[in-house]
Amino acid sequence: MNFNDEFNAYDPEALETGRVYRILFVIMSLLVAVIIVRLWYLQIYKGSQLEYYSQNNHLRRIDIIAPRGKLYDRNGLLLADNNVSYSLYITPPEFKYTEKERLSQIVDIKVKDLDAKLSVWDGFSYTPLLIDPYLSWEQVSQILADKPFLPGVAVQWQTKRFYLDGKGMSHVLGYVREIGEEELDALNKKYPDRYVSGDFIGKYGIEKTYENDLSGKDGAIVKLVDASGKEIRTYTYIDPVQGESISLTIDARLQDYTSGLMQGYVGCAVAMDPATGAILAMVSEPSFDINNFSSYLTPAEWSSVANNPDHPLENKCIQGMFAPGSTYKPVLAIAGLNERVISPEKTISDPGYFVVGNRVYHDWKKGGHGIVDMHKAIVQSCDTYFYRLGTLLGVDTIAKYARLLGLGKPTGIDLSSEKPGLVPTSEWKEQTFHEPWYPGDTPPIAIGQGYDLVTPLQLLVAYSAIANGGSIMRPHVLLYPTATTQDYIVSKLGVNGQILDVIRKGLLGVVNEPHGTAPGARLKDIQVAGKTGTAQVIKEGAFRNIPESKIPVMYRDNAWFVAFAPYKSPRIAVVVLVEHGGHGGFASAPIAKNMINFYLQGDKLQ
Amino acid sequence: MSRKTSLLDYNLLLPFGLLMIIGILNLYSATRGMHGTTDLFERQLLWFGIGIPVMFFFAYIDYRMLKKLSFILYILTLMLIVLTVIKGRTAYGAQRWLSLGIFSFQPSELAKFSMMLILANYFDDHWLEQGFSLRQLLMPLVYVIIPAALILKQPDLGTAIIVILISISIVLFCRVKLRTFLLFLFAFIIIMPVGWHFMKGYQKARILAFADPYKDPLGSGYHLLQSRIAVGSGKLTGVGYLKGTQSHLNFLPESHTDFIFSVLAEEWGFAGSIVVVALFTFIFIEGFTISRYAKDRFGVILAFGITMSLFLQFFINIGMSTGILPVVGITLPFMSYGGTSLLIFMAEIGILLSIDIRRFRFEEI
Numbered sequence: 001m002n003f004n005d006e007f008n009a010y011d012p013e014a015l016e017t018g019r020v021y022r023i024l025f026v027i028m029s030l031l032v033a034v035i036i037v038r039l040w041y042l043q044i045y046k047g048s049q050l051e052y053y054s055q056n057n058h059l060r061r062i063d064i065i066a067p068r069g070k071l072y073d074r075n076g077l078l079l080a081d082n083n084v085s086y087s088l089y090i091t092p093p094e095f096k097y098t099e100k101e102r103l104s105q106i107v108d109i110k111v112k113d114l115d116a117k118l119s120v121w122d123g124f125s126y127t128p129l130l131i132d133p134y135l136s137w138e139q140v141s142q143i144l145a146d147k148p149f150l151p152g153v154a155v156q157w158q159t160k161r162f163y164l165d166g167k168g169m170s171h172v173l174g175y176v177r178e179i180g181e182e183e184l185d186a187l188n189k190k191y192p193d194r195y196v197s198g199d200f201i202g203k204y205g206i207e208k209t210y211e212n213d214l215s216g217k218d219g220a221i222v223k224l225v226d227a228s229g230k231e232i233r234t235y236t237y238i239d240p241v242q243g244e245s246i247s248l249t250i251d252a253r254l255q256d257y258t259s260g261l262m263q264g265y266v267g268c269a270v271a272m273d274p275a276t277g278a279i280l281a282m283v284s285e286p287s288f289d290i291n292n293f294s295s296y297l298t299p300a301e302w303s304s305v306a307n308n309p310d311h312p313l314e315n316k317c318i319q320g321m322f323a324p325g326s327t328y329k330p331v332l333a334i335a336g337l338n339e340r341v342i343s344p345e346k347t348i349s350d351p352g353y354f355v356v357g358n359r360v361y362h363d364w365k366k367g368g369h370g371i372v373d374m375h376k377a378i379v380q381s382c383d384t385y386f387y388r389l390g391t392l393l394g395v396d397t398i399a400k401y402a403r404l405l406g407l408g409k410p411t412g413i414d415l416s417s418e419k420p421g422l423v424p425t426s427e428w429k430e431q432t433f434h435e436p437w438y439p440g441d442t443p444p445i446a447i448g449q450g451y452d453l454v455t456p457l458q459l460l461v462a463y464s465a466i467a468n469g470g471s472i473m474r475p476h477v478l479l480y481p482t483a484t485t486q487d488y489i490v491s492k493l494g495v496n497g498q499i500l501d502v503i504r505k506g507l508l509g510v511v512n513e514p515h516g517t518a519p520g521a522r523l524k525d526i527q528v529a530g531k532t533g534t535a536q537v538i539k540e541g542a543f544r545n546i547p548e549s550k551i552p553v554m555y556r557d558n559a560w561f562v563a564f565a566p567y568k569s570p571r572i573a574v575v576v577l578v579e580h581g582g583h584g585g586f587a588s589a590p591i592a593k594n595m596i597n598f599y600l601q602g603d604k605l606q
Numbered sequence: 607m608s609r610k611t612s613l614l615d616y617n618l619l620l621p622f623g624l625l626m627i628i629g630i631l632n633l634y635s636a637t638r639g640m641h642g643t644t645d646l647f648e649r650q651l652l653w654f655g656i657g658i659p660v661m662f663f664f665a666y667i668d669y670r671m672l673k674k675l676s677f678i679l680y681i682l683t684l685m686l687i688v689l690t691v692i693k694g695r696t697a698y699g700a701q702r703w704l705s706l707g708i709f710s711f712q713p714s715e716l717a718k719f720s721m722m723l724i725l726a727n728y729f730d731d732h733w734l735e736q737g738f739s740l741r742q743l744l745m746p747l748v749y750v751i752i753p754a755a756l757i758l759k760q761p762d763l764g765t766a767i768i769v770i771l772i773s774i775s776i777v778l779f780c781r782v783k784l785r786t787f788l789l790f791l792f793a794f795i796i797i798m799p800v801g802w803h804f805m806k807g808y809q810k811a812r813i814l815a816f817a818d819p820y821k822d823p824l825g826s827g828y829h830l831l832q833s834r835i836a837v838g839s840g841k842l843t844g845v846g847y848l849k850g851t852q853s854h855l856n857f858l859p860e861s862h863t864d865f866i867f868s869v870l871a872e873e874w875g876f877a878g879s880i881v882v883v884a885l886f887t888f889i890f891i892e893g894f895t896i897s898r899y900a901k902d903r904f905g906v907i908l909a910f911g912i913t914m915s916l917f918l919q920f921f922i923n924i925g926m927s928t929g930i931l932p933v934v935g936i937t938l939p940f941m942s943y944g945g946t947s948l949l950i951f952m953a954e955i956g957i958l959l960s961i962d963i964r965r966f967r968f969e970e971i
Contacts, residue, residue, distance in 0.1 A: 020779065021898050028894075031921050032887055036880065038928045042838040043876040050838025 062089075062128060062223070063196050066216030067159040069243035071173060071206065073252035074278075074479055078164060080173060085160035085295065086135040088143070089128035092121040094152030102149060106142045107132050128154060130198045133178065134295050161200065161207075165252075166291035168259040171284045171315035172250060172415070172477060174205020175293040200294070205315075206248065206477055209414045216243035247479040249278035257598050258283045261591045267558075267578040268316035268456055271595055274464035274564055274573040277473030277488040279413070280599065284320075286312040310579075318411075318418040321453040322577060325535030325584070326381045326517075327560045328402075328448030330466060330503050332389050333374060335401035337499040341392045344374045344502045354387035354443060361387050361443045364534075378506030381517045381532060383447050390446025395437055398445060399425045404493055405462035406472045407454055412490065413475045421458050424451035449536055459562050460575040463531070465493050466503055467564040467573055507531055508567050511589075521563060521589035523597055530563025530574075530592065532584035557581070561588035565596045572599050614665065615896070615962045621888040622940070622955055626654065628870070628882060629941040635848050636862040636869040637943070646862060646943055653945040657952035664956025668964065672957070673730065673904050676723035680749070683720040686713035687756045712946040714765040717753045719950050721769050722776060722911030724749050729780045730904040737781040740789060746777060763805070764936040768918055775914045776907060834929045836861075836868040837879075844875030862943040864935050867927040882941075886920050889913075896962045905961040912954045 042050065071080035088107055095118075104111045109132060117131050135143070140155050147153075161176045179187070179199045187195045195201070196218060202208040219240030251271075258269050262285045271280040288305050305312050314320060336342040352368030354361045363369070363383040369376065377385035390398060402408060408423030424445065426437035444450035457475060465472050470493035480487075493500075507529035510516040517532040535558040559581030564573040574592045581587030630651065637646045672679075690713050728746055729738075750773040757766040782790075802810065839845065850872040861869050871879045893913025900906045916939050923938040925931035937944055939951045 017898065020781070021894060024779075024894055025891075028887075028890055028917060031917075032883060034930070035883060035921065035924050035928070038925075038930050039837070039871070039876055039879050039883070042834060042928055043840050043871065043879065044842060046838050047841035047876075050835050051841060 062156065062221045063198065064219040064221060064238075064240045065158045065199060066218045066240035067242045068161055068176070068200075068207075068216065069214040070245040071214075072245065072247040073250045073255075074248065074280075075251065075253075076247070077252045079169070079248070079250075079252060080161065080163045082159040083162045084157050085133070086137075086140045086155050086157050087130060088132040088135055088139075089154045089156050090118065090131050091128045091152040091154070092118055096149075096151055099150055099153075102146065103153065106146065107135065107139050128156075133198070134160075161294045163290050163294070165256065166289040167287045169250065169252075169255050169282070170205075170287045170290045170293075171317070172205055172248070172255075172279075172282050173290060174202055174207040174209075174415075175290040176200040176207050177203045177294065204417075205415055206246075208416050210246055210478065213246060214243040217241040247481075248477050249273075249280065249479045250282070250477065251280045251599065253602065254595065254599050255281040255283065257281075258591075258595050259285075259287075261594055265578045265581065265587075266310045267576070267581065267588075268320065269574065269576045269591060269595065270317045270457055270460050271572055271574045271599065272460055272464060272473075272475055274467040274473070274570045276485050277461070277464070277475045278479070279475055279477050280572065281595070282315075282317050282477075284314070284316040286310050288312045315415065315417070316577065316579075317456050317575075318413060318415060319455070320577075321419050321421055321455055322558055322560075323450075323535040323537075324448035324452055324454045324459060325533030325558070325560055326383075326447055327459055327463075327531050327533035327562050327584075328452060328454075329378060329381065329386050329446075330507070330531060331402050331405055331407070331462070332386050332393065332398060332446055333378060333503055333506070334405075334466075334493075334495055334499060335393050335397055336389045337374075337502065338401070338495050339393065339397060342374070342389060347371050347373045348385055348388060350382055350384040352384065354384045356387075356391065356440050356443060359440045374502060375506050375509060378503070378531070379509035379513050379516050381510070386446040387443040390442050391439065395442050395445055396425050396427075398442075399423045402452070404472075404491075404495075405465055406490065407452075407458050407462060411455075411457055411461050411475050413457060414477055418457075419455050421455050422451060422453040448533060456575045456577050459560075460573055463562045463564060463575070464570075464573045466500055466507070467529075467570040469497060470495055470500060504529060504567070507563075511563070518561060518563075518585045518589040520585055521561065521593040521596075523565070523593060526565050526596065526600055527567035528563055528565040528593065528596055529567045529570075530561055530589070532589060533560030533562070534558070534582070534584045535560060537580065557583070559584040559587035561585070561592045563589075563592045563596065565600065572596055613963045615892065615959055618889060618892040618896070618955065618958060618962070621885040621892075625882070625885050625889070625940045628885075630654065631847070632866065632870045632873075632941060633862060633943055635850065635873060636866055638848065649945065650943055650948070653948045654952075657949050660949060661952040661956035661959075664953045665959035665963065667960065669905060669908065669957050669960040670902070670964075672723055672908070673727050676720070676727040680720045680724040683713060683716050684753060684756070686711075687717060687753060687760075689713075691756060691759055712944070714757045714760065714762050714769075715944075715946040715950050717757060717765065718769055718772060718915055719954065721750065721753060722772055722908060722915065725773060725776045726904050726907035726911060729776070729907055730902075733780075733903060737783045738777070738786065739783045740786050743777065743782065743786065746773070749773075762935065764922075764934040767934055768915065768922070768936060771918050772911060772915045775918070776911050779910050779914075780907065833865050833868045833927050836865075837871040837928055840872040840875040840879070842876050844871075844873045844878055847873050849873060863937055864923070864933070864942065865927055866942045867924050867938050870941070871927070883924070886916075886939075890917050890920075893958055896958050896965075899965050900961050901965045905964070909958055909961045912958055916951070916954070 067082040068080075070078060070082075073079055100111050100114055103109075104114055114131065117129060121129065135155065143150065143153060143155055163173060177200060179195055179197070179201045181197075183201065184195055184197060184199075187201075194215075194217070199215075199218065202211040202214060207214065217240065219238040221237055222235040254271060258271065258281045262269055262283050265285055268282075268284040270282045272278065273280060286308065292301055337344065348371075350363060350368035350370060350372050352363045352366055354363075361383070364381070365383075368384060369380050369382045372380075372382050372385045374385075376382065399408070402423040408421050410418040410420050412418075429435060429437050429441070429451070441450060445452060461472060461475060472490045472493065474488045474490050476488060508527060510532065511518045511521045511528045511530050518530055521528050521530055537558055557580070559578045560576070561584050562573075562575045564570040572595075574595050576588040576592045576595075578587045578591070633650055634647050725746055728749070732742060734742065750770060754766050754769050757769060778787075836850065840850075850869055867879075867882075870882060874881075890913055893909060893916065897906050897909035897913060900909055919936055919939050922931055922934070922936045923942075926933050926936070937947055940948065
């Protein structure tokens with residue numbers, strides 16, 4: 001192959017060519033010289049100084065925990081803010097271990113615990129270790145006074161979560177605590193560089209659900225330190241960025257008021273806007289102090305909360321599962337009308353008991369209610385009517401409507417640890433107990449005393465659907481300004497409006513008619529509709545083997561009341577559960593009435 | 607065949623071989639202290655192993671074949687870069703790699719080579735003894751802008767800068783009219799602020815950090831300060847092989863790629879740094895000499911382009927390690943970790959050898 005003809009020959013001896021290369025060599029030599037001079041400058045001239053930096057390297061970073069976003073109620077009232085707290089840090093390579101005693105006396109920490117905290121040191125790092133996140137002001141001043149004896153000990157201020165009302169809305173707001181090691185690993189995988197050891201994260205309630213929005217971006221102080229690790233000067237300061245503030249649907253005044261009403265009871269109360277699912281108030285009693293929980297908790301404080309038999313840490317509104325009692329009856333009424341097994345006008349004669357096989361199921365009223373139609377059955381909470389209706393429907397049809405009303409599965413509220421409740425079916429019993437569904441199992445179901453379990457919030461969602469014309473709403477605590485009602489509709493009941501009218505009229509009668517079960521919920525200016533429930537407390541162990549009829553009647557039943565108002569265009573729906581409160585009409589209805597009155601009348605006054 | 611071996615340019619091969627050995631030893635040190643990434647060193651050894659036959663292959667084939675291939679290679683490179691932008695593997699937020707099963711390929715490295723080939727081809731065909739004016743430079747301008755823009759999009763500021771600088775060097779080398787030169791200079795001054803506007807935040811931060819690294823010592827200025835400390839602490843004779851603390855204790859990030867020189871400077875001091883600078887300088891002198899005495903114009907321009915690209919990367923990389931230039935991710939030839947770049951550099955050394963061999967014997971080979 002010969003390329004010669006195609007290729008353009010070149011004369012290296014040409015005068016012009018020589019000039020180009022001379023220029024090239026001059027430029028190259030200059031640039032290489034620049035590099036050599038620079039190397040000489042750094043390595044020879046400045047070498048000793050830079051070597052010193054290198055040996056004592058040199059920058060220390062102290063993280064500044066970012067303040068969390070604030071929490072507000074629906075009217076812009078501040079619920080949670082941040083204030084300053086002081087924490088104790090030790091830089092292990094600087095710390096005099098002989099001074100452990102002195103330090104342990106000042107900060108009230110056992111030497112053994114101090115050793116444990118210091119044992120995580122990797123052997124060379126100058127990164128300070130967090131020893132005590134909450135120093136009192138006295139401890140801070142004592143440490144500052146003893147500073148000459150305590151090298152490597154530093155007091156660092158940082159922002160700390162602060163709740164304006166520590167006890168009134170603990171279960172909604174939740175609390176923050178120091179991030180655990182496993183959590184840190186998991187979060188670091190998800191959000192690299194976002195969390196560091198010592199950060200506080202939301203562990204419960206809104207703080208947990210919206211951790212991602214509420215937590216900010218940590219800042220840092222970077223310090224230049226010398227060979228002994230002593231700080232020479234601050235190198236740089238990176239501002240922490242506060243997390244996003246969020247508003248809640250909670251009405252702080254109603255919440256506070258409700259919390260007051262519930263004092264001394266064990267139980268819970270929830271108020272919700274039935275049209276939107278916005279939670280207006282949510283109280284679970286007994287409560288606990290989230291300001292304590294979000295800072296240093298003494299072992300005694302912890303055990304008093306943890307060992308309380310009434311489970312203060314549990315949000316009973318969503319974590320408590322209870323037998324619904326008579327509040328379950330509207331579920332059957334809707335099922336009966338929609339399945340056309342009964343009409344509203346159809347009457348039965350109630351002798352005070354109902355017989356299935358050789359078992360007898362008693363009505364709560366001795367001697368019975370006489371001639372009963374659906375309206376009267378709801379108003380007077382006639383058991384016999386619903387025993388019969390339940391038997392006509394069968395367990396699986398009841399379950400179908402219970403599920404349509406949102407029971408048996410979590411409501412989807414934006415709070416953690418929500419329980420699903422339980423809607424029994426024949427298949428469920430087969431799987432759980434390996435027994436068929438007996439006809440005698442159905443009557444207890446019909447009056448909410450069987451296997452059914454609901455959370456108070458589930459019940460509230462179901463009643464809200466009755467109130468709002470059949471929309472199952474997703475209850476929520478976050479006030480999302482651009483969301484529409486449509487966004488919170490989980491499903492539609494799919495039942496004729498006339499059917500719901502019958503139920504609603506019945507519920508109105510419960511409160512307002514002469515023989516209704518909840519006269520205690522009656523208000524002068526506002527039409528309240530609702531349903532009482534008086535649920536026997538059944539211990540779970542006994543639940544399995546003892547037949548319903550043989551369980552001794554307990555004196556202290558759970559008292560339910562579910563209501564909505566005003567009747568014509570409901571703006572608030574309320575559920576109140578008082579554990580061991582006795583009859584729902586006496587214990588719970590007045591609380592619900594007061595909540596409704598406070599909310600609606602209060603609005604009118606504005 | 608034996609005749610060809612004897613024709614190999616040992617003035618080029620010897621400094622290259624020494625640099626290769628120093629590079630391997632130094633990379634071992636740089637990667638040793640890192641957790642779980644020691645296979646980087648073995649991977650790079652493998653690349654050297656592949657690179658040596660590739661280098662000799664290019665030494666033995668006639669480089670003039672490349673002139674014929676230049677356009678096809680250019681188009682292929684563009685396609686690969688586009689593919690990378692679309693579905694490349696991301697590292698540090700930039701899409702620079704194309705995954706090819708067990709290893710990945712960085713097309714932007716290939717772009718530097720394709721660029722000099724197509725420019726050498728163009729100027730060879732359109733040679734003007736009296737220098738080029740604007741009209742003749744339009745086509746080369748298009749050649750440069752397309753890959754440069756795509757590489758910027760990845761974003762890989764460093765490689766884009768190298769591609770542009772190589773192209774400018776080649777144009778200047780082929781001589782332009784003074785008026786045209788001034789026009790381009792003027793256009794550059796106009797475009798600068800616009801370019802600044804389109805830079806990514808971190809790229810701006812790096813350039814600002816160069817102006818004042820102490821402003822943000824743990825952020826954008828961190829590399830600069832740490833590298834300066836690493837280099838300086840080497841003093842005259844260095845802290846000793848495998849004993850560099852700055853790179854091993856992870857004070858200096860990217861010590862095996864962009865800041866490989868800092869590892870060498872810390873461990874071998876001023877003496878070791880000078881040796882490396884000298885070896886590189888021998889390669890540059892020899893490369894430019896090969897360019898000067900090449901038999902044809904294509905060879906002249908190609909040898910110049912190859913040598914210039916080595917020189918530019920050498921100068922910018924060491925300049926950035928020693929804090930006289932801003933941090934733009936540019937690797938040091940033969941020393942930094944990176945398979946694609948090493949392979950292409952070795953191929954380029956092979957081409958220099960090939961141009962050198964063929965200056966005497968066009969016909970026989």
